[in-house]
Amino acid sequence: MATIGVVGAGIAGLVCAQVLQQYGHQVVVYEKSRGVGGRMATRRLAGTCADHGVRYLEPEGEALRHLLGVLHDHHVVRAWRGAIAQMLSDGSCHFLTPSRRYIAREGVNAVAKWLAVGLDIRRQHRVTAIAPVAKQGWQITFADEHPDTWADALVLAIPAPQAVDLLTPLTPLGLPLPVLDAVRAVEFSPCISAIATYSHEQGEFLDYSQAWHGIQFDTHPDLAWISFETSKRPSLIPDKATPPVFVFQSTAAFAEQYQDAQDLQPAGITLIQQAAQALYDWLDKPVDLYVHRWRYAFAQCSYPGPYIATQTPLPLLCCGDWCGGQQVGGAIASGLQAATYFQQKLGDTPAALSFHELVQALCDRYSAEPA
Numbered sequence: 001m002a003t004i005g006v007v008g009a010g011i012a013g014l015v016c017a018q019v020l021q022q023y024g025h026q027v028v029v030y031e032k033s034r035g036v037g038g039r040m041a042t043r044r045l046a047g048t049c050a051d052h053g054v055r056y057l058e059p060e061g062e063a064l065r066h067l068l069g070v071l072h073d074h075h076v077v078r079a080w081r082g083a084i085a086q087m088l089s090d091g092s093c094h095f096l097t098p099s100r101r102y103i104a105r106e107g108v109n110a111v112a113k114w115l116a117v118g119l120d121i122r123r124q125h126r127v128t129a130i131a132p133v134a135k136q137g138w139q140i141t142f143a144d145e146h147p148d149t150w151a152d153a154l155v156l157a158i159p160a161p162q163a164v165d166l167l168t169p170l171t172p173l174g175l176p177l178p179v180l181d182a183v184r185a186v187e188f189s190p191c192i193s194a195i196a197t198y199s200h201e202q203g204e205f206l207d208y209s210q211a212w213h214g215i216q217f218d219t220h221p222d223l224a225w226i227s228f229e230t231s232k233r234p235s236l237i238p239d240k241a242t243p244p245v246f247v248f249q250s251t252a253a254f255a256e257q258y259q260d261a262q263d264l265q266p267a268g269i270t271l272i273q274q275a276a277q278a279l280y281d282w283l284d285k286p287v288d289l290y291v292h293r294w295r296y297a298f299a300q301c302s303y304p305g306p307y308i309a310t311q312t313p314l315p316l317l318c319c320g321d322w323c324g325g326q327q328v329g330g331a332i333a334s335g336l337q338a339a340t341y342f343q344q345k346l347g348d349t350p351a352a353l354s355f356h357e358l359v360q361a362l363c364d365r366y367s368a369e370p371a
Contacts, residue, residue, distance in 0.1 A: 002026070002153055003025070003137070003151050004020055004026070004151055004342065005028055005030060005151035005155070006020075006157055007154065007158055008157035009035075010036075010038030011112065011328060011331035012320045012321060012332070012335035013029060013158075013335065014036065014037075014115040020155075020339045020342060025346070027120065028122060028151070029121040030125040031122065031123050032124065032125065032143075036115075037109045037113070039054050040053060042106070043107075044107075045195075047242055048230070048242045051229065052195050052290075053108070053294065054327070056232075057103070058102070059100055060328070061326060063329065063355040064329040064332055070363065071104075076106075076111065076114055077102040077103065078105065079102060082101070083213050084096045084214045085216070086217075087215050087216070087217050088219070091278070095212070126144075127140055127141070128141050129141040131170075132174070132314045137314060138154045152315065153314070153315035153342060153346060154316045155316075155317050155319065157320055158320065159188060160183050160296075160299075160318070167318075168180065179310045182303060183308060185301065186301055187301035188296040188298065188299055189252035189298050190255035190293065190295050191293075191294045191298070192254065192264065192271070192291065192294070193250075194289060195245065195291075196246050196247075196248065196272055197287045198243055199243060202244065215227075217251075220278070221253065222274050223248065223249075223278070225247075226248050227246065229246060230243075230244050246275075255267075264293055267291060268289050268290075269289070299321060299322035302322050302324060302325030303323045305323060306319065306333055308323070309342075315346065317341065
C-alpha cells in the first residue's frame with residue numbers, strides 16, 4: 001500500500017485521510033495550526049465557547065445529512081431552533097423561515113475532532129515546498145526545524161491560493177499547466193470574526209428565548225452576521241450561569257481593508273461599534289474582545305468538479321470545499337471522492353468505500369476506545 005501525505009486538516013482533508021486509511025494506506029496529515037477543522041472553529045472561553053467560523057450546520061447533501069444524524073444520536077450535535085432574522089436596509093427585521101440547523105454543545109469544532117479520531121496528524125507542520133524526486137516520491141519541506149519527509153502521493157486539502165504557492169514551482173518539473181490554471185482560477189473572499197464577551201449586568205435582560213439568536217445582514221457595508229452564542233449552549237461549568245457572548249462577522253469588503261493588518265483589534269472594535277448602532281448601545285463595551293481573520297472564508301469562484309488530479313510528475317490531488325462550492329457538505333463530498341480516485345489509481349479495492357461505511361467505522365472506533 002502507498003504512503004500518502006495529506007496537507008491540511010480541514011473537513012475535506014480529514015474525510016479523505018480517513019477513507020484512504022480505511023483502504024489500508026499509510027496516511028499522515030500535516031496541519032499548519034494547532035487544531036483541526038479549518039473554519040469549523042471554536043474559541044474556548046471561561047465557562048463556554050463560541051463558533052467564530054462556520055456559524056451552524058445545515059444538512060446540505062446526503063453525506064452531511066447522514067453524518068449529522070449519527071452525531072445527533074451520539075450526542076455530539078443537537079438541533080438548534082434559534083430564530084434567525086434578516087436586517088433590511090431601513091433597520092427593520094423579518095424572520096427567516098425556520099430550517100433544520102445543528103450546533104454542538106462543545107462547539108462546532110467537535111465535529112472535526114470526531115472526524116479526526118485515529119488519524120496521524122502532525123500539527124504545527126506548515127508545508128512550504130513539495131518536490132518530486134525520482135524513485136523516491138514527493139519530498140515535503142516544512143517551515144521551522146521539522147525535517148523533510150516523503151510520500152508516494154500527495155493530497156493538497158487547503159485553500160486554492162495556498163495550493164497555488166506549492167504548485168507553481170512544479171511547472172518546470174512536469175506539472176501540467178491546465179492543473180495549475182484550474183486551481184489558480186478559484187477565488188475566495190475574506191471575513192473577519194470578532195468574539196465579544198459581556199458582563200451579566202450588561203445583558204441582564206437577555207435570555208435564551210430572546211426574539212432573535214442570529215441576525216443576517218444583506219445590505220450592511222461592514223456587518224454580515226451577528227450571533228448570540230449564549231443561546232446555543234448552557235454553561236460548560238455546572239451551576240454557573242454564562243455571561244452573554246456574541247460573534248460578529250464582517251462582509252468581504254470590510255475584511256479586505258485588513259488583509260495585511262498586523263493588529264486586528266481596530267477591525268473588531270469597528271464591528272462592535274456598528275453592531276451597537278444597529279442593536280444595543282452596550283455592544284461596543286465588551287469585557288473581552290477576540291478578533292480572527294479568515295483570509296479564505298468563502299469560495300466565490302469554485303472549481304466545478306469534486307477534485308483536481310494529476311499523475312504527472314507524481315500522483316497529486318487537490319480537494320476542498322472550493323471544489324463544488326457547498327461549504328461543509330461540499331468538503332465532505334470532495335474528500336470522499338478524492339480518496340476514491342486515489343484508491344482506483346493506487347490500489348485494487350473492488351468497490352468504493354461509502355461515506356456510511358466510513359462513519360460506521362468511526363463509530364466502532366469510538367466505541368472501542370477506553371472511557
